[in-house]
Amino acid sequence: MSAAAPALAFLFGYLLGSIPFGLIITRLAGTEDLRHIGSGNIGATNVLRTGRKGLAAATLVCDALKATIAVVVTAHFAGFDAVLAAALGAFLGHLFPVWLGFKGGKGVATYIGLLIGLAWQCALIFCALWIAIAALTRYSSLAALVASAITPVALWALHMPRTAGLFLLLSVLLWITHRANIRRLLAGTEGKIGVKG
Secondary structure, three states: OOOOHHHHHHHHHHHHHOOOHHHHHHHHOOOOOHHHOOOOOOOHHHHHOOOOHHHHHHHHHHHHHHHHHHHHHHHHHOOHHHHHHHHHHHHHHHHOOHHHOOOOOOOHHHHHHHHHHHOHHHHHHHHHHHHHHHHHHOOHHHHHHHHHHHHHHHHHHOOOHHHHHHHHHHHHHHHHHOHHHHHHHHHOOOOOOOOOO
């Protein structure tokens, strides 16, 4: 494997991850600029605030698949070091897209997409946890935070230490992007799923 492969893979992952599908999809659908709606975020949750569930679902799928594609394509051409680099690049690209002044999404869909590409069993665990916690509490953010906290442990239990290390880092970044949500959860002011206002 070329010594430059991880760097090239990181760049490839970053460019894929930085594609702002939420913004592109809503623009094509003729809605208002997503950055001027709700939280101003480019992810699926904010797309849902446009009232267009189909657009939100499309954004979720595309933001996940861009990450999956980054790691699957890299795995075809290079070794595991490069795959991990591509995964990190895709996640950072979504959080800090060069095209949008480095102001991107919070990373949940991209996180899931990486799990699909690297450890599909843990993707199922993440989604099951998210669904269960969201159903019980009706807090989307809390569900994502708890599921992401458990994911590195699950990966370690599946004897995937290097992948677990990567997702520990990604989970920390995901928690940082959700810091405003955490403050609202602690204050009891976080919005619940299906509740407007």
